[in-house]
Amino acid sequence: MEDPLVQLTGATVYFGADAALDGVDFRLFPGEVHSLIGENGAGKSTLIKALTGALPLSAGRIELDGRQVRFSSPREAQLAGIRAVYQEIDLLPNLSVAENIALGSESHRWGVIDWARMRDRAREVLRDLGLDIDPASLLGQHSVAVQQLIAIARAISTDVRVLVLDEPTSSLDQGECAELFRVIRDLRERGVAVVFISHFLDQVYEVCDRVTVLRDGKLVGEYLTRELLRIDLVQAMLGRSVEDLRTRSRLRVAEEGAEPFLCARSVSVGTGIREADVDLVEGEVLGVAGLLGSGRTELARAITGIDRLDAGIIRIQGGTDAIDGPRSAISLGVVYSSENRRTEGIIGDLSVAENITLAVQAERGIVRRIAPARQRELALSWMEALDIRPRDPDRPAGTLSGGNQQKVLLARLLALAPRLIVLDEPTRGIDVGAKVEVQNLVSELADNGLSVMFISAELEEVLRVGTRVAIVQGGRIVDTVSCDELTPAELTALVAQPGEPT
Amino acid sequence: MTRWMRHRLFLPVVSLVALILVNAIARPRFVQITVRDGELYGALIDILRNSAPLMLVALGMTVVIATRGIDLSVGAVMAVSGAVALTIIDGSSDPGNVGTVLVAIVVSVLVALVLGAWNGFLVAVLEIQPIIATLVLMLAGRGVALLITDGFITTVTSPPLKYVASGHLLGLPFALFISVAAIALIALMERRTALGVLTEAVGINPEASRLTGVRSRGIILGAYVVSGTFAGVAGVIYSSNIMAADANAAGELIELYAILAVVLGGTSLTGGKFSIAGTVIGVLIIQTLQSTILFLGVSSAESPVFFAFVVILVVLIQSPRVYQVARRMTGGRRHHPAPEVTTGVEVTS
Numbered sequence: 001m002e003d004p005l006v007q008l009t010g011a012t013v014y015f016g017a018d019a020a021l022d023g024v025d026f027r028l029f030p031g032e033v034h035s036l037i038g039e040n041g042a043g044k045s046t047l048i049k050a051l052t053g054a055l056p057l058s059a060g061r062i063e064l065d066g067r068q069v070r071f072s073s074p075r076e077a078q079l080a081g082i083r084a085v086y087q088e089i090d091l092l093p094n095l096s097v098a099e100n101i102a103l104g105s106e107s108h109r110w111g112v113i114d115w116a117r118m119r120d121r122a123r124e125v126l127r128d129l130g131l132d133i134d135p136a137s138l139l140g141q142h143s144v145a146v147q148q149l150i151a152i153a154r155a156i157s158t159d160v161r162v163l164v165l166d167e168p169t170s171s172l173d174q175g176e177c178a179e180l181f182r183v184i185r186d187l188r189e190r191g192v193a194v195v196f197i198s199h200f201l202d203q204v205y206e207v208c209d210r211v212t213v214l215r216d217g218k219l220v221g222e223y224l225t226r227e228l229l230r231i232d233l234v235q236a237m238l239g240r241s242v243e244d245l246r247t248r249s250r251l252r253v254a255e256e257g258a259e260p261f262l263c264a265r266s267v268s269v270g271t272g273i274r275e276a277d278v279d280l281v282e283g284e285v286l287g288v289a290g291l292l293g294s295g296r297t298e299l300a301r302a303i304t305g306i307d308r309l310d311a312g313i314i315r316i317q318g319g320t321d322a323i324d325g326p327r328s329a330i331s332l333g334v335v336y337s338s339e340n341r342r343t344e345g346i347i348g349d350l351s352v353a354e355n356i357t358l359a360v361q362a363e364r365g366i367v368r369r370i371a372p373a374r375q376r377e378l379a380l381s382w383m384e385a386l387d388i389r390p391r392d393p394d395r396p397a398g399t400l401s402g403g404n405q406q407k408v409l410l411a412r413l414l415a416l417a418p419r420l421i422v423l424d425e426p427t428r429g430i431d432v433g434a435k436v437e438v439q440n441l442v443s444e445l446a447d448n449g450l451s452v453m454f455i456s457a458e459l460e461e462v463l464r465v466g467t468r469v470a471i472v473q474g475g476r477i478v479d480t481v482s483c484d485e486l487t488p489a490e491l492t493a494l495v496a497q498p499g500e501p502t
Numbered sequence: 503m504t505r506w507m508r509h510r511l512f513l514p515v516v517s518l519v520a521l522i523l524v525n526a527i528a529r530p531r532f533v534q535i536t537v538r539d540g541e542l543y544g545a546l547i548d549i550l551r552n553s554a555p556l557m558l559v560a561l562g563m564t565v566v567i568a569t570r571g572i573d574l575s576v577g578a579v580m581a582v583s584g585a586v587a588l589t590i591i592d593g594s595s596d597p598g599n600v601g602t603v604l605v606a607i608v609v610s611v612l613v614a615l616v617l618g619a620w621n622g623f624l625v626a627v628l629e630i631q632p633i634i635a636t637l638v639l640m641l642a643g644r645g646v647a648l649l650i651t652d653g654f655i656t657t658v659t660s661p662p663l664k665y666v667a668s669g670h671l672l673g674l675p676f677a678l679f680i681s682v683a684a685i686a687l688i689a690l691m692e693r694r695t696a697l698g699v700l701t702e703a704v705g706i707n708p709e710a711s712r713l714t715g716v717r718s719r720g721i722i723l724g725a726y727v728v729s730g731t732f733a734g735v736a737g738v739i740y741s742s743n744i745m746a747a748d749a750n751a752a753g754e755l756i757e758l759y760a761i762l763a764v765v766l767g768g769t770s771l772t773g774g775k776f777s778i779a780g781t782v783i784g785v786l787i788i789q790t791l792q793s794t795i796l797f798l799g800v801s802s803a804e805s806p807v808f809f810a811f812v813v814i815l816v817v818l819i820q821s822p823r824v825y826q827v828a829r830r831m832t833g834g835r836r837h838h839p840a841p842e843v844t845t846g847v848e849v850t851s
Binding site: 412 | 700710
């Protein structure tokens with residue numbers, strides 16, 4: 001076999017006294033797609049940051065083409081041909097697509113930027129990616145999925161030798177994923193080494209040649225994908241047997257003909273969601289399945305008072321109180337967890353304890369302050385119950401891993417003792433272990449009489465936790481089916497069906 | 503580094519102490535405090551008294567900045583409140599009456615409160631960018647003040663009004679008591695109730711706060727009301743000091759000094775976490791600096807340059823980046839970068 005393009009030996013990174021990365025060896029060959037696997041907090045992002053010059057190594061070395069290198073900034077790594085596309089998109093929404101793609105490598109002509117050439121190049125790269133969009137359009141106009149692809153276009157518009165994709169598919173739908181995989185295979189043919197990080201093991205098996213598994217900042221092993229059984233991979237990554245992870249079976253409590261807790265009729269908000277009817281019984285988990293942009297998030301926001309209804313009514317327990325904002329929804333026991341954890345969920349600079357108690361405090365009002373001691377106590381009990389790590393209530397919430405941030409948000413909402421919790425993509429971007437924990441928690445809550453609306457792009461997951469599933473297409477609920485009657489494949493077919501002519 | 507050196511107020515306090523030490527070494531009289539007729543006098547006492555208007559304005563500014571806002575209109579509000587107070591006293595039959603002065607002060611502060619509510623309405627309800635919303639009143643306010651005083655500089659003779667800025671209570675300047683009361687009031691309001699943490703939540707992530715059920719609109723509006731009201735009190739102190747309502751000179755550039763005081767105290771202009779104690783120290787740094795300029799006899803032409811020079815020095819002392827570079831240059835032990843909270847990237851995975 002040829003020599004590796006990149007080789008990390010004994011890579012170690014300290015944050016304070018804790019090793020986020022501890023003596024990890026990692027190698028990358030030209031023309032391969034290599035997946036980095038591990039739970040949240042395993043050290044994947046740290047390894048990537050060390051590789052791309054965003055973080056300095058505390059110990060160990062990086063070799064590129066057999067020569068030791070030292071990147072003191074992402075710029076230096078980029079000049080050496082190493083580029084990364086992160087989960088959180090780092091583009092500029094108020095610049096054009098072409099400008100974003102050319103950012104940092106603008107074409108010059110007689111000292112000024114050559115706009116025509118820049119646009120041509122952008123169009124070319126976008127065509128490679130199968131994207132037919134106007135390079136002169138503003139980036140902010142495009143959907144998150146398209147923005148993600150544009151971020152990738154920017155990375156491959158230069159002479160890239162190593163391309164790191166950190167959760168590139170978390171906001172893409174199936175068609176877009178297929179397009180991305182085509183591009184990845186194409187890059188592989190061109191001899192580029194691709195590092196692919198994803199929580200979707202299906203995708204890892206579909207596109208990757210080799211996997212490196214990390215756990216608690218240490219290397220578990222490097223395997224060829226085709227020689228590794230999926231069950232062994234999960235076991236390597238979690239360090240415990242898969243048997244422990246089985247989702248618990250649901251007690252069925254939803255009876256026929258029971259008075260619904262929530263009854264929504266003809267709910268419409270703009271063109272996002274139109275004439276939606278929803279009934280939810282106490283203790284029921286209603287799955288919502290739909291493609292990106294189908295109206296699944298709009299439905300959730302309408303029901304929880306985040307967006308104002310243009311038409312329709314929502315009754316809670318047959319009452320007449322109107323929901324006219326998040327506050328009144330909360331007072332009726334209806335709470336919402338947004339799909340955008342970072343922008344609409346976590347308050348990054350506040351401590352974990354303050355984040356967990358925020359909703360309760362907001363409900364109590366300004367004057368009735370929760371004393372700091374009581375706040376810590378409350379937070380610690382939730383951190384215990386949901387196993388939030390590290391168990392430090394004073395730590396800024398923004399420094400927690402994705403899965404733990406999600407649990408902090410759940411704790412915040414559950415502390416309100418809600419009657420209906422609407423979860424929009426609660427498991428997006430979190431690892432398998434945390435995912436199963438969240439799913440189990442949902443089932444447990446439902447068993448205790450809480451109604452749940454569960455939205456997820458992972459249809460298998462929707463079927464696993466849901467009692468019934470509402471299928472959303474083009475802003476309408478086209479059908480509501482019992483989960484027992486469906487297999488994931490059938491649900492996929494229902495969700496992907498072209499909308500009926502309207 | 504020991505624990506107290508890591509405290510976020512460590513560097514502001516060091517800056518203030520250093521400034522006082524430099525003065526004390528240059529002219530030992532600076533730290534002398536003399537007792538005359540049971541009242542304390544001295545340069546340090548003067549700093550405490552003269553800092554009262556800036557203290558009030560900067561405290562209000564701290565709360566506004568915590569909500570991600572800014573209040574440029576504070577100087578103009580000071581001018582309006584001074585004009586209102588003096589016009590009432592001037593128009594009364596008995597300018598020396600304590601009752602008259604009290605009425606004048608209450609009315610002028612209420613007017614300032616309304617002006618603050620106007621700013622809050624523009625920002626919180628109409629959702630106009632704070633810098634633009636308060637710019638309106640910044641430009642229009644001084645015109646309003648001139649209208650109130652008919653274009654003149656109204657002067658009065660009123661011992662009770664003079665007492666506000668120049669009087670003594672228990673041997674200390676009365677203005678100092680106003681400062682301390684304002685600090686205590688803000689500290690109680692923000693830290694003994696949940697207002698502080700809710701304000702920070704709104705400042706850090708407005709949308710997440712709204713979704714969580716925080717009344718962000720009320721909190722933002724309230725912040726501008728506090729800022730306006732405090733500026734109104736500052737306006738009264740200012741006019742009491744010169745016993746006149748000067749629509750053009752009252753609170754001139756004070757908005758910028760107040761912002762500077764907030765930033766020197768370690769509160770970020772991007773909103774969120776704020777420090778009341780930090781702002782208090784920031785105000786004292788600025789006031790000490792201004793006294794220093796007077797004390798060292800810097801000429802009026804040179805004083806802005808001198809001021810700017812020292813401010814740059816103080817800001818550099820407090821910059822974490824400067825420390826990193828210095829440590830790297832002196833070859834100290836490798837610094838592990840702190841988790842990058844601001845970028846929102848998960849560093850632990």
